[in-house]
Amino acid sequence: MRYTKEENNIIKKIKRSANLSRGMGFTVNILLFVVFILFLFPVIWILIMSLKTQNQIAMMPPDIFSSFTLENYKNLFQIGVEQGGTITEQTAQTLTQIKTAGFLNGLMNTLIISVTSVLIATLVGVPAAYGLSRYRSPGKESTAFIFLSFRFVPELVILIPLYIIYQKVNLYGTYWGLIWVYILISLPMIIWITRSYIDDLPFDLEQAAMLDHYSKLRAFFKIILPLAKPGIAAAIILSFIFTWNNFIFGFILSTNRLQPITVAIIRYLDITDLNYGTMAAAIMISIIPMIIVSQIASRYLVSGLSLGAIKQ
Amino acid sequence: MKRNRSKAIENKNEEIILNEEQLRATSLLETKIRRPYTLIILPAILISIVFLIPFLWGLYLTFTRYKLSDPTLSFNWGLNYWNMVKSVKFWKSILATFQYTFFCVSIQTILGFFIAILLNTETIMAKIMRKIIVIPLMIAPIIGTIMLNLMMQNKFGIFNYLLSFIGLRDFPWGASASTAMLTVVLVDVWIFTPFMVLIMLAGIRGLPKDPFEAARVDGARGITVLIHMTFPMVLPTFLVAVIFRIIDSLKAFDIIFGMTAGGPGDTTSVFSVFGYLLTFTALDVSRGTTLMIIAWLIIFLISRKLVQYWEITRSRL
Numbered sequence: 027m028r029y030t031k032e033e034n035n036i037i038k039k040i041k042r043s044a045n046l047s048r049g050m051g052f053t054v055n056i057l058l059f060v061v062f063i064l065f066l067f068p069v070i071w072i073l074i075m076s077l078k079t080q081n082q083i084a085m086m087p088p089d090i091f092s093s094f095t096l097e098n099y100k101n102l103f104q105i106g107v108e109q110g111g112t113i114t115e116q117t118a119q120t121l122t123q124i125k126t127a128g129f130l131n132g133l134m135n136t137l138i139i140s141v142t143s144v145l146i147a148t149l150v151g152v153p154a155a156y157g158l159s160r161y162r163s164p165g166k167e168s169t170a171f172i173f174l175s176f177r178f179v180p181e182l183v184i185l186i187p188l189y190i191i192y193q194k195v196n197l198y199g200t201y202w203g204l205i206w207v208y209i210l211i212s213l214p215m216i217i218w219i220t221r222s223y224i225d226d227l228p229f230d231l232e233q234a235a236m237l238d239h240y241s242k243l244r245a246f247f248k249i250i251l252p253l254a255k256p257g258i259a260a261a262i263i264l265s266f267i268f269t270w271n272n273f274i275f276g277f278i279l280s281t282n283r284l285q286p287i288t289v290a291i292i293r294y295l296d297i298t299d300l301n302y303g304t305m306a307a308a309i310m311i312s313i314i315p316m317i318i319v320s321q322i323a324s325r326y327l328v329s330g331l332s333l334g335a336i337k338q
Numbered sequence: 339m340k341r342n343r344s345k346a347i348e349n350k351n352e353e354i355i356l357n358e359e360q361l362r363a364t365s366l367l368e369t370k371i372r373r374p375y376t377l378i379i380l381p382a383i384l385i386s387i388v389f390l391i392p393f394l395w396g397l398y399l400t401f402t403r404y405k406l407s408d409p410t411l412s413f414n415w416g417l418n419y420w421n422m423v424k425s426v427k428f429w430k431s432i433l434a435t436f437q438y439t440f441f442c443v444s445i446q447t448i449l450g451f452f453i454a455i456l457l458n459t460e461t462i463m464a465k466i467m468r469k470i471i472v473i474p475l476m477i478a479p480i481i482g483t484i485m486l487n488l489m490m491q492n493k494f495g496i497f498n499y500l501l502s503f504i505g506l507r508d509f510p511w512g513a514s515a516s517t518a519m520l521t522v523v524l525v526d527v528w529i530f531t532p533f534m535v536l537i538m539l540a541g542i543r544g545l546p547k548d549p550f551e552a553a554r555v556d557g558a559r560g561i562t563v564l565i566h567m568t569f570p571m572v573l574p575t576f577l578v579a580v581i582f583r584i585i586d587s588l589k590a591f592d593i594i595f596g597m598t599a600g601g602p603g604d605t606t607s608v609f610s611v612f613g614y615l616l617t618f619t620a621l622d623v624s625r626g627t628t629l630m631i632i633a634w635l636i637i638f639l640i641s642r643k644l645v646q647y648w649e650i651t652r653s654r655l
Contacts, residue, residue, distance in 0.1 A: 051459070051461050054456055054459050054461045054463065054464065055461050055462060055463040057456055058453075058456050058457070058461070058463035058464060058467050059463055061453055061456070061467065061471075062463070062466075062467060062470070064528075065471065065473070065474050065528065065531070065532070066470065066473065066474075068474075068482075068485050068486060068489060068528070069473060069474075069477075069485075071489060071496055072485050072488070072489075075488075150381040150382055150385065151382060153379075153381075154379045154381065154382035157379040158379065169379070169383070172386065173382070173386065175638070176386075176389065177585075178585050178589075178637060178638065178641045179589075179634060179637075180588075180589035180591075180609060180610050180613075180630060180633055180634055180637060181589070181591065181610070182591070182610050182613045182614060182617075182626075182630050183393060183396060183627075183630040183631065183633075183634045184389065184392050184393060184396070185392075186396060186613070186617050186623060186626050186627050186630060187392035187393070187395040187396035187399065187627065188392040189617075190395075190623065191391075191392055191395065206388075209385065210385070210389050213382065213385055217382060267476065270478070271476075271477075271478035271479065271481075272478075273478065273479070273480040273591075273592045273596075274591050274592065274610075278618075288478050288480050288481060291480075291481060291484065292480065292484070292596070295484060302488065302494055305488065306488070309481060309484060309485055309488075312478070312481055313476070313477045313478070313481055316476040316477070316478070317473055317476050317477075319476070320472045320473070320475075320476040321469065324469065324472065327472065327536060328536050328537060328539075328540040331533060331536060331537060331582075
């Protein structure tokens with residue numbers, strides 16, 4: 027029922043007052059503020075650190091409220107600025123430039139690998155989920171369970187043999203080698219989430235379509251796909267987040283040229299050039315994409331995270 | 339799904355009179371053509387087979403002696419397994435893994451439940467936090483580890499500075515055997531409690547309103563409602579989150595590797611980290627794969643038990 031604006035306000039007031047008394051509301055706010063500090067303090071702190079110069083960071087007690095600067099971010103994107111100086115200084119500069127280029131390279135790599143692997147996994151996984159959902163067959167449930175079990179396998183069980191095999195097959199340090207492995211983590215997730223979503227769509231619609239002489243294929247595209255969009259969206263978003271944030275595949279199976287951002291950042295943070303500000307800036311840049319994704323796609327997160335067990 | 343279909347067919351038989359063409363169409367539906375099924379699912383199966391090949395090769399490797407520094411393969415029978423069970427480091431690894439899993443999951447569950455209850459209200463902070471609590475979960479675990487590591491440094495780190503106010507000077511965090519496990523558990527709790535919160539909040543919000551109104555009418559106060567009503571009804575959802583966290587903690591790698599790489603004195607060498615060290619540091623592939631197969635077996639059995647338990651609670655509701 028649609029209410030007028032006034033009725034809406036009254037309803038909200040009733041809901042609010044029915045929920046908590048004034049005192050309880052205050053306690054909840056205080057407690058949640060503590061939670062806010064506990065969970066978001068590291069992010070805020072790194073953000074502040076990334077906006078300060080090395081000198082300001084080194085001061086104890088930390089100097090929070092004075093000037094902010096964007097120079098750390100400039101350092102991250104600055105490549106190829108030659109400066110003279112002593113031999114050690116020049117070496118340090120070259121090393122820094124290599125690291126900087128490696129960092130941006132890492133971002134690019136992660137983007138390429140994540141998008142490609144999730145795309146392929148979707149194209150393969152959604153039809154497979156439809157098949158698992160709609161067709162009868164003796165081995166169906168065990169196949170589905172095998173797909174699910176990939177999620178529960180420690181990655182190194184596969185990665186250690188794959189490390190050796192890749193080198194023999196010349197797939198080590200190639201884009202497709204990495205994409206292939208990333209497909210292996212996205213595929214089970216996409217299949218499982220989409221399947222549980224399609225399971226919930228009543229078969230009557232397809233049956234009605236087929237009574238009207240739709241072929242199965244057409245029924246799939248015109249009926250199931252539009253209806254399953256939230257489920258597919260949840261699956262895609264979740265796989266995207268997982269592949270972006272993944273560390274171990276890139277760590278073991280990629281070379282310097284191909285490392286995703288998670289690996290690049292570990293290599294970025296080694297002993298040369300201990301500029302905490304630049305480190306913090308690098309960290310900020312690598313976490314911002316996923317934070318943005320989570321805000322845009324927040325309503326798909328829960329059903330995705332629980333692999334479709336919980337639908338909102 | 340099967341229920342829907344048979345109901346639909348029943349309805350159809352009762353209500354609609356079909357002409358011959360429609361009859362043919364529906365009988366085609368009912369014969370469950372096998373071929374399209376295999377066509378659709380074939381790519382996925384192919385990929386899975388390719389997945390199985392390294393697994394089987396790894397399994398084979400556990401019965402051989404194979405080092406990266408000396409890549410000759412010599413068959414070994416069960417010697418690797420026997421040696422592994424005899425080695426102290428293996429049992430330390432089991433201890434570390436189960437400690438890690440136990441602490442992480444229990445803390446995350448309790449914290450997650452309470453935060454979820456708080457977030458279920460309509461206060462200002464609740465509305466803000468519902469959007470923001472996800473953020474630590476979106477940070478790649480390895481990057482989150484680096485972030486916290488940066489803050490745990492002795493000289494520039496803010497944590498030790500803040501701790502000095504309470505009188506804890508120079509807290510060693512990941513560097514000391516007694517505090518390393520605490521440190522990695524802390525990072526895991528920071529990153530993954532929002533996971534629990536999100537799922538539990540969805541579960542609590544999905545509960546029907548009527549029992550709670552009835553309880554309020556009968557005069558039940560907050561705590562009673564919480565313990566005797568919210569908690570049992572939210573248990574299946576609860577368990578989904580718990581099962582996922584247990585399995586993910588058992589195979590955890592990123593956080594521990596990034597923080598302590600096995601920890602001072604093997605205190606934090608969980609399965610995956612230990613396997614990594616065996617394969618890439620000690621260059622002993624056969625031992626590494628042996629450990630990983632054993633770890634996989636343990637995780638497989640535990641996860642199967644957990645899923646069975648979950649099905650029971652679901653059917654009970």
